[in-house]
Amino acid sequence: MSDTPSQPDDELKGSEQPFVAHLIELRDRLIWAVAAVAVAAAALAIYPGPGNLYDILAAPLVVHLPKGATLIATSVISPFMVPLKILLMSAFLIALPVVLYQVWAFVAPGLYSHEKKLVMPLVVSSTVLFFIGVAFCYFFVFGQVFSFIQSFAPKSITAAPDIEAYLSFVLSMFLAFGLAFEVPVAVVVLARMGVVSIQKLKDFRGYFVVLAFVIAAVVTPPDVVSQLALAIPMCLLYELGIWAAQVFIKHTQAPDEASSAS
Template sequence: MSETNPQDELAGSEQPFVAHLIELRDRLIRAVAAIGFAAAVLAIFPGPGELYDILAQPLVAHLPKGATLIATSVISPFMVPLKILMMAAFLLALPIVLYQVWAFVAPGLYAHEKKLVLPLVVSSTFLFFMGVAFCYFFVFGQVFAFIQSFAPKSITAAPDIEAYLSFVLTMFLAFGLAFEVPVAVVVLARMGVVSIQKLKDFRGYFVVLAFVIAAVVTPPDVVSQLALAIPMCLLYELGIWAAKIFITHTQAPDETEA
């Protein structure tokens, strides 16, 4: 009886692992290349400076006549537009980045799991962009108008560009994540953590939770807090409705038979 060589046993398992590493490397390179290409395009048109002007437009529109944003650091006029350029490039290339993630994990998923993951990836991306767009086109204008209405006439507003960038990123992240409420509800219901009925019973508590979150992550003004809390409550209801449909269409064959 011949002895089994341990190296022969490992030879069959090393190659798939190495192949996965090579594929992961290729996917990462493609994702980084997509971000780099988007950054190069945005650097040419409209340009880093113009990107910052677009981002600052909601605030500038509500500043007193003649007031502008200022830079209190020597390198801020260079670093802040560069940060915005990279942020915009990442958002522009996000669908490609998420596709690379999906293409890497999809071969290892069952058919019913693919029905679960792909819609979640697409919907979460769409909802995040919707949250950012809602914040930029609606919330910023209302918040800045509300804040300026309380400013004494003896004070000339001249916000710092780095402080404004930090504020914008915080608000974008808050509204982007808040718009992910339906995805979180669907995932919790599909994994069996909570039932649809429990989600319905939790409505009242979620309304209180939404206003608490809005009070913590947004500026201390009523406009921004309502603008975050009310959509969260509506999206929670949307999540309950979507969970009913999602659970029905993403069950495994054995779950369907049961």
């Protein structure tokens, strides 16, 4: 009789598929994702329309422009291309849950149960946090930043920002705040992969505060309002990430890790 302990059956055994079958499934998933974006774009094109979408995006700036001032287009095709870019960007964001579901449905069959517990919460939480960061930037930060900037503008200057420059500024700010709000996800991933321990994350608090203010100074306009609006949430989210990492590690252990820990 062998003394070697029996190994548990591999839960993925028998789930293998031919390479061609994977390609066909990938094609179908891509088609569904593109179709979702196309449907969202068609709906937005009908209502509220590309022009109105740009008006919504420009509203935080327009409110703080001098009376009678408007945004301008310095390129011939800008009045067409800029609203179209915003339409496609908005359509992708609206369809993002469907796109992420297609990605998840494609990779999930190849994951163990403990890996599914790890991946799905990260996908959902990272998406939600990114949207929260963008919303925070649009509804709070923009109003404070534009008000602060206009308060320094000389009365002899009439502000008339270019629509392409404004779109570039908005996208960079959305990206900065969206990624900054991913701090808890980054902390959880680093802790779960064993790159750093929870104790080291706690010890790094003071350094992270300095790092957050340095990042805010680099990626935001040179005003105190936007820098504080980015740095302070990053510090709070870092603390949230430490707490979430402790909970996450406890509930996403592999069977062998859980048995060795007990």
